[in-house]
Amino acid sequence: xxxxxxxxxxxxxxxxxxxxxxxxxxxxxxxxxxxxxxxxxxxxxxxxxxxxxxxxxxxxxxxxxxxxxxxxxxxxxxxxxxxxxxxxxxxxxxxxxxxxxxxxxxxxxxxxxxxxxxxxxxxxxxxxxxxxxxxxxxxxxxxxxxxxxxxxxxxxxxxxxxxxxxxxxxxxxxxxxxxxxxxxxxxxxxxxxxxxxxxxxxxxxxxxxxxxxxxxxxxxxxxxxxxxxxxxxxxxxxxxxxx
Amino acid sequence: xxxxxxxxxxxxxxxxxxxxxxxxxxxxxxxxxxxxxxxxxxxxxxxxxxxxxxxxxxxxxxxxxxxxxxxxxxxxxxxxxxxxxxxxxxxxxxxxxxxxxxxxxxxxxxxxxxxxxxxxxxxxxxxxxxxxxxxxxxxxxxxxxxxxxxxxxxxxxxxxxxxxxxxxxxxxxxxxxxxxxxxxxxxxxxxxxxxxxxxxxxxxxxxxxxxxxxxxxxxxxxxxxxxxxxxxxxxxxxxxxxxxxxxxxxxxxxxxxxxxxxxxxxxxxxxxxxxxxxxxxxxxxxxxxxxxxxxxxxxxxxxxxxxxxxxxxxxxxxxxxxxxxxxxxxxxxxxxxxxxxxxxxxxxxxxxxxxxxxxxxxxxxxxxxx
Ligand SMILES: Nc1ncnc2c1ncn2[C@@H]1O[C@H](COP(=O)(O)OP(=O)(O)OP(=O)(O)O)[C@@H](O)[C@H]1O
Ligand SMILES: [Mg+2]
Numbered sequence: 001x002x003x004x005x006x007x008x009x010x011x012x013x014x015x016x017x018x019x020x021x022x023x024x025x026x027x028x029x030x031x032x033x034x035x036x037x038x039x040x041x042x043x044x045x046x047x048x049x050x051x052x053x054x055x056x057x058x059x060x061x062x063x064x065x066x067x068x069x070x071x072x073x074x075x076x077x078x079x080x081x082x083x084x085x086x087x088x089x090x091x092x093x094x095x096x097x098x099x100x101x102x103x104x105x106x107x108x109x110x111x112x113x114x115x116x117x118x119x120x121x122x123x124x125x126x127x128x129x130x131x132x133x134x135x136x137x138x139x140x141x142x143x144x145x146x147x148x149x150x151x152x153x154x155x156x157x158x159x160x161x162x163x164x165x166x167x168x169x170x171x172x173x174x175x176x177x178x179x180x181x182x183x184x185x186x187x188x189x190x191x192x193x194x195x196x197x198x199x200x201x202x203x204x205x206x207x208x209x210x211x212x213x214x215x216x217x218x219x220x221x222x223x224x225x226x227x228x229x230x231x232x233x234x235x236x237x238x239x240x241x242x243x
Numbered sequence: 244x245x246x247x248x249x250x251x252x253x254x255x256x257x258x259x260x261x262x263x264x265x266x267x268x269x270x271x272x273x274x275x276x277x278x279x280x281x282x283x284x285x286x287x288x289x290x291x292x293x294x295x296x297x298x299x300x301x302x303x304x305x306x307x308x309x310x311x312x313x314x315x316x317x318x319x320x321x322x323x324x325x326x327x328x329x330x331x332x333x334x335x336x337x338x339x340x341x342x343x344x345x346x347x348x349x350x351x352x353x354x355x356x357x358x359x360x361x362x363x364x365x366x367x368x369x370x371x372x373x374x375x376x377x378x379x380x381x382x383x384x385x386x387x388x389x390x391x392x393x394x395x396x397x398x399x400x401x402x403x404x405x406x407x408x409x410x411x412x413x414x415x416x417x418x419x420x421x422x423x424x425x426x427x428x429x430x431x432x433x434x435x436x437x438x439x440x441x442x443x444x445x446x447x448x449x450x451x452x453x454x455x456x457x458x459x460x461x462x463x464x465x466x467x468x469x470x471x472x473x474x475x476x477x478x479x480x481x482x483x484x485x486x487x488x489x490x491x492x493x494x495x496x497x498x499x500x501x502x503x504x505x506x507x508x509x510x511x512x513x514x515x516x517x518x519x520x521x522x523x524x525x526x527x528x529x530x531x532x533x534x535x536x537x538x539x540x541x542x543x544x545x546x547x548x549x550x551x552x553x554x555x556x557x558x559x560x561x562x563x564x565x566x567x568x569x570x571x572x573x574x575x576x577x578x579x580x581x582x583x584x585x586x587x588x589x590x591x592x593x594x595x596x597x598x599x600x601x602x603x604x605x606x607x608x609x610x611x612x613x
Contacts, residue, residue, distance in 0.1 A: 056461065076461035086461070094454035105451050108444070109463035155462070 005068060007032040007190050008053065008159060013062030013072070015045075015052050022048040024214040025062065030159070035181070035191040037201040037222065039235055040211035046194040047089050049211070050161045053192065054086035055079040066159070080109050083158030087165065089194075091148040095137025099128050102136050102147055106154030113154055121150040124180055142173040149180070159190045166197045178204050198235040202226040210235075263575075279427055283420050292419035294536045296491055299426025300484050301512060301532030305524040306433035307480025308509045310440055311473040313519035316453030317375055320506045321382030324366070324389050325359040325478040327500035329485020331393065332358045334406040334495045345412040349425050352486050359482020360475045367474035371467065374456070383503065390501035405496035408489055422491045429487070430525075433480040438521055440473070449473055453519070504549060508535065511552050515559050517566030526567060531555070 006029035015023040023045050030036045040046050051057045053064060055076035064072040066082060076086070085106075094102050103121060107113035122129040125146040131139060136147055145165055152160060162181065166174040178200055185191050195201035202208050202222040210218035210231060218230065225231050283292045304326065312319045332355035333348075342348060370381050393400045400406065413421060440446040448469045451459035460466045489495050512531045517523025535548050563570045 054461070077463045080461065080463050088458075092455055092458045094451050094458070096454050097450050101447060101450065104447055105459070105462055108448065108451075112444075 006030055007034075007067060008192065009063075009065040010049075010053065011063045011065075013049075013052060013059040013064060015048050015057055015059050022214055023052070023059070026211070026214070026216055027062075028209045028216060028219065030190055030192050031206075032190055033185075033188065034206045035185050035193060035204055037198075037205035037208040038192065038194045038211060039196070039198050039201065039208055039225075039231070041234070042196075043213070044211040045214045046211055047163055050086065050163050050192065050194055051088075054084055054161050056086075077109075080155060083156060084161065085152040085155045085157035085159070086161040087148045087152045087163060089163040089167070091141075091144045093136040093139070093144050093147050093151070096135055098133050099131050099136055099139070099147055100133060102151050103128075103154050106151035107156075109155060114156070117154050117156065121153050124153075124183065125150050142169050142177075145169065145173075145177060146180075149177070149184075153184065153189075157189055159192065160184065161192050161194075163194045164196060165193075166195060166200065174200060196235075198231065199226065202231075276431075283423050289419060290540055292423060294533050294540070296419050296422045296426060296487075297536035298529050298532040299423055299430055300488050300491075301508065301528040302525055303426055303430040303433050303487070304481045304484040304505075305509050305512045305528040305532075306430055306437055307477045307484070309477075309513055309519065309524040310433075310437050310480070311470075311477035312510075313513060313524060314440065314446060314449040314453065315470055315473055316519070317371070317378050317470065317474075318510065319382045319474075319477070320379055320503075320510060321384075321386035322477065322481045322509060323500075323502050323505040324382075324386040325363065325481040326485040326488070326502075326505055327386075327389060327393065327497075328359045328362055328478075329355040329482035330489035330495045330500045331400060331406070331485075332482070333486040333489040334408050335399070337408055337490070338406065342409075346421070348411065348490050349421075352425065352429065352483050355486030356479040356483035359485070360479035362482075363475040363478030364471065367471045367478075371470045371474065383506070386501055386503065386506065390497050393497035393501060400495075400497065403497065405494050407494050408492075410493065411490065422487055426484075426487050429480070429483050434521070434525060436476065436480075440476070441521055445469065445472070450519075504552075507549070507552060508532075511556055511559075514566055515555070515563075517568035517570075520566070520568045523566050523568035 008030040010029065011027050012025045013023055013027075014021065014025055026045070026049055028036070028038075038046050038049060048057065052059055052072070055071070055074050055078065058073045062072065063070060066079075066084065069082075071079060071082070071084075094105060097105070103118060104113050107117065122132075127143055128146055128150055131143060136144060139147060149162070149165065165177050165181065169177065174197065181191060181193070182204055193201055193205060202225050205222040208220065208222050208225045209216050210225070218225065218228065220228070282295055286292065286295075304322070308319065308322050311317065333351050336342065336351050336354065337348070342351070366385060370378060370385065373381060394402055396402075397404075411418065411421070440449070448459060448464040448466075451462070451464055452466055452470060456466055485500070489500075492499075508531070512527035513524040514527070515523075515531060516525065516527030535551075538548055538551070559566070565573070
């Protein structure tokens with residue numbers, strides 16, 4: 001463990017969808033300033049884990065602590081106030097609102113958006129500056145992902161939850177997005193990254209966890225996991241074949 | 244970018260570079276207002292001015308309705324409920340307090356609006372627990388419940404006998420004009436309110452609810468409260484419209500006070516002009532409201548217009564799926580971009596393409612999450 005008291009400490013959480021047990025006692029931690037990757041195949045429970053951390057789902061057992069404070073079961077809009085900002089799977093930008101309005105929405109918890117934050121987001125994503133007045137539903141997938149991340153940044157996150165930011169994007173854009181995530185992290189934002197794109201995620205992450213049908217089966221430093229035979233076989237198979 | 248840039252949004256969501264110059268916008272606004280003010284002075288024929296009164300009543304009601312339904316995407320098809328409450332409030336207060344139907348009749352306007360707004364709070368609180376599709380159905384149902392109440396609470400409403408309102412004390416030679424001007428004034432207040440809502444953080448929350456309610460909520464929008472406040476604001480204006488309508492017609496009957504075709508009218512007007520834009524529904528009300536009343540006076544039979552409504556609705560959905568105002572705005576942006584491409588000196592970057600022809604997405608598909 002890199003920090004004595006982690007920023008986020010998830011212990012033995014169990015989450016159910018009716019009869020389905022999606023998480024069967026998942027534990028992990030994220031230290032302040034870290035990038036932690038959560039890997040796993042489709043249906044492993046990555047999204048479920050993130051939604052539980054961001055307050056969209058409530059665990060039936062286990063605890064979640066943020067800075068030593070219990071937050072499990074606290075609704076999402078209250079967690080936003082603590083600086084836990086979630087960029088959900090599939091982006092969920094507001095399609096018929098402009099880029100400008102979407103960014104404003106990210107700062108909704110404040111009286112008004114911080115101009116410095118806006119400046120920084122538009123600096124990170126010059127593309128958004130060009131599309132500032134455009135309806136976000138007409139943006140390309142990559143631009144929407146940038147907007148979703150930008151919107152979260154407008155909320156002054158302390159912990160940024162990213163759910164598959166690379167999904168459906170061309171390799172060049174993926175690399176660009178990962179670069180920006182690194183830059184965001186360097187500016188002091190802790191990141192919990194869910195990815196299927198294991199090689200990219202692990203080369204960015206300080207540490208990683210591998211989920212399999214609702215259980216953590218592996219954990220370790222990003223580099224070690226990247227070298228781990230089991231990970232290579234299970235999650236990098238395609239990429240090894242491709243390269 | 245400065246803080247002012249952030250809040251500098253426009254009704255049609257267009258980027259600043261596509262906007263008409265401020266002087267042009269302000270000038271055309273002044274022109275329209277001036278035209279509406281002098282209209283009854285130029286066209287003094289009582290048939291025409293009575294058409295004008297109906298147009299003002301619809302303008303007021305639609306502008307109010309749009310503040311809730313247009314911005315939040317919750318299509319209310321039961322606002323006749325508040326129109327009726329406004330009418331009955333006006334009739335009951337007039338008879339109860341023996342108001343002589345002079346100019347002080349119009350003092351009842353804010354009172355009737357307030358009653359409708361207050362009634363909207365518990366009604367909205369119940370209705371707004373459901374999401375958009377169910378909401379539409381429930382609003383219609385509640386409207387009919389009120390119609391039934393009006394039929395059956397005879398000691399209050401006179402049941403099917405209806406209620407009569409006293410004849411205005413001013414000269415019959417200019418019977419329509421006071422109604423027209425009070426309607427115009429109230430509609431102006433509704434539109435200014437709508438404009439303010441559209442630019443406020445409250446309005447931003449409403450638009451976010453329209454697009455993706457769950458996400459809006461998780462970003463900190465108090466969704467229930469926001470919807471309820473917008474619902475009540477819209478009810479105030481629709482109620483006030485009822486309080487102009489009742490003394491103008493001179494009587495109140497359950498089936499006309501709580502009239503489903505009024506709901507249809509509001510929806511058609513708003514969709515025609517451009518749902519959720521500031522001036523679209525207003526334009527729809529002026530055009531369709533006038534036409535409707537004109538045809539009614541010419542050919543009689545309100546039901547004829549229901550057929551016209553149907554046809555109109557189909558036509559609008561086929562030809563201008565986003566409504567008149569957004570379609571024109573899109574054309575305009577296209578033209579600006581076209582010009583920018585051919586004269587590279589202007590500031591619009593060629594690659595910031597205007598969003599024309601967004602996929603059609605109305606009535607039953609307002610929710611991004613649904
Ligand atoms: N709303 C739901 N109702 C019922 N079951 C669900 C629901 N959401 C997820 N599940 C189930 O829970 C399990 C974990 O789903 P989850 O979305 O967390 O997976 P994931 O790891 O994010 O997968 P992917 O990589 O495909 O996004 C799956 O078996 C899924 O079918
Ligand atoms: Mg997922």
